[in-house]
Amino acid sequence: MGLEILGRERDIMGEGDSILVWRNVYRGGWGVEGREKGWDEGLVAKNCSAGGGEKEKWFRGNIQRFVGNGREVSFWGEIWVGDSTLKILFPRLFNLSLFKDGNVEGAGKRTEEGWVWDFKWRRELREREKEMEADMRSLIGGLSPCPDLKDGWNWKSAAGGTFSTKAAYEECAKAEGQHSGRYIEANAQLWTAPAPNKARVTAWRSICNRLPTCENLIKRNVQIPVEEKWCNSCVWRAETVDHSLIHCxxxxxxxxxxxxxxxxxxxxxxxxxxxFMSFIGGGRGKRNKNFLKGLWIGTVWLIWKYRNEGRFENKNWEVSNLVKDIKGRLWSWNKTFHVVESNVSFSMWCSNEYSPLV
Ligand SMILES: [Zn+2]
Structure with a gap:
C-alpha cells in the first residue's frame, strides 16, 4: 500500500524535488518505531520555498512553518498560520502589498506595548479591503515572532507537531481512505490531459476539494462576513466546490x-x-477523449477564474462571454497540444455548426 501511495504522490507532484524528499522519507522506514529519520532541512526548505505556494502539494500541505524570529519565513508565500498561504487566502491584499517577498519579521515591529503588525500597502485600502485586512489580522492574531527562537518546521498532523515518518504514512493512508475509487481514476486522467499546468492544477484542486471556496475557508476557521458567505453568482447557495463549478x-x-x-x-x-469522468466518457476514441479532458479542465479553470474576478474585482460576467473565452482557450491549447487536426477557421471553431469531436 505504501508504495502505491508513493506512486500516486509522485504523479501529483510531477518530477520535482519533492520526490527526493519522499524517497528519503520512505527510506526512513515509515511505521517502524525508533528508525524514523527527521527532515532533511535543506531539501524541505528548497521544496517549500520554491514557487511560493502556488501549487498545492500534498507534501507541502502537511508541513507548516514554525515561526521563531520570523527571519526565514516568507510572510505571504509560506504556510505558517492556518492551512494555506496568506497569498492564497488573501490574493487581493497580496496584490496590494509592498513587501511581497518579505519575511514575517519584516511585517511588523516591536513596540513598548509588544508586537504590532505593520503592513505596507501600495495605496490606501478601500472599505472592502480594510475588512480583508481585519480578517487577516484576526487570522494571524496572537502570533508574533520571538527574537530568540530559530524558525523551524512542523508536521501538522503529528501530536506536538513533530515530524515522524510514521505520522506521514498515517496521513497518507488517511488521505487515501478519504478518496473514492472515482477520485483516483479521475486524478490519473487529469494529469495526462492536454492542458497547461496552471489549469490542470486548478482542476486537480477541484477534484480533491482544495479550492479556497467560502465553505472551505470557513472550515479552516477563516472569518468571512455573513453577507459574503454565499456563492456570488446566485447569492443563494453555500459556496462549495461542487456548487461553484457545476451546480450553480x-x-x-x-x-x-x-x-x-x-x-x-x-x-x-x-x-x-x-x-469529470462522465464528461470525458462521452467521447469515443482516444483523440475525442483527450479533447474532452482538456475542455473540461479549461472550463473548470475559467469558471474559477471568473468567480475570482467576480469576488475580488467586482466584475460581473456573462455566460456567453465565458463560453466564448473557453472556446478561444481551447483553440490556442490545440495549437500547442495538437489534439484535434483541424483546418477550420477560428470563427468556424467557435460556431455551433462545428463540433471539435469526430
Ligand atoms: Zn451559485
Missing part, C-alpha cells in the same frame, strides 16, 4: 452551451470528480 444556475448554463458545442449531453453528477 449560472454555471449550469455554461455547461449546457459547452454540451451544445460538442453535441453530447452527459449527466451532471453531484460531485466534481464524477462530473
Amino acid at each position: 444556475t449560472k454555471v449550469d448554463r455554461v455547461w449546457d452551451q459547452i454540451h451544445q458545442w460538442i453535441g453530447i449531453d452527459t449527466a451532471k453528477p453531484q460531485r466534481v470528480e464524477d462530473h
Whole structure:
C-alpha cells in the first residue's frame, strides 16, 4: 500500500524535488518505531520555498512553518498560520502589498506595548479591503515572532507537531481512505490531459476539494462576513466546490452551451470528480477523449477564474462571454497540444455548426 501511495504522490507532484524528499522519507522506514529519520532541512526548505505556494502539494500541505524570529519565513508565500498561504487566502491584499517577498519579521515591529503588525500597502485600502485586512489580522492574531527562537518546521498532523515518518504514512493512508475509487481514476486522467499546468492544477484542486471556496475557508476557521458567505453568482447557495463549478444556475448554463458545442449531453453528477469522468466518457476514441479532458479542465479553470474576478474585482460576467473565452482557450491549447487536426477557421471553431469531436 505504501508504495502505491508513493506512486500516486509522485504523479501529483510531477518530477520535482519533492520526490527526493519522499524517497528519503520512505527510506526512513515509515511505521517502524525508533528508525524514523527527521527532515532533511535543506531539501524541505528548497521544496517549500520554491514557487511560493502556488501549487498545492500534498507534501507541502502537511508541513507548516514554525515561526521563531520570523527571519526565514516568507510572510505571504509560506504556510505558517492556518492551512494555506496568506497569498492564497488573501490574493487581493497580496496584490496590494509592498513587501511581497518579505519575511514575517519584516511585517511588523516591536513596540513598548509588544508586537504590532505593520503592513505596507501600495495605496490606501478601500472599505472592502480594510475588512480583508481585519480578517487577516484576526487570522494571524496572537502570533508574533520571538527574537530568540530559530524558525523551524512542523508536521501538522503529528501530536506536538513533530515530524515522524510514521505520522506521514498515517496521513497518507488517511488521505487515501478519504478518496473514492472515482477520485483516483479521475486524478490519473487529469494529469495526462492536454492542458497547461496552471489549469490542470486548478482542476486537480477541484477534484480533491482544495479550492479556497467560502465553505472551505470557513472550515479552516477563516472569518468571512455573513453577507459574503454565499456563492456570488446566485447569492443563494453555500459556496462549495461542487456548487461553484457545476451546480450553480449560472454555471449550469455554461455547461449546457459547452454540451451544445460538442453535441453530447452527459449527466451532471453531484460531485466534481464524477462530473469529470462522465464528461470525458462521452467521447469515443482516444483523440475525442483527450479533447474532452482538456475542455473540461479549461472550463473548470475559467469558471474559477471568473468567480475570482467576480469576488475580488467586482466584475460581473456573462455566460456567453465565458463560453466564448473557453472556446478561444481551447483553440490556442490545440495549437500547442495538437489534439484535434483541424483546418477550420477560428470563427468556424467557435460556431455551433462545428463540433471539435469526430
Ligand atoms: Zn451559485
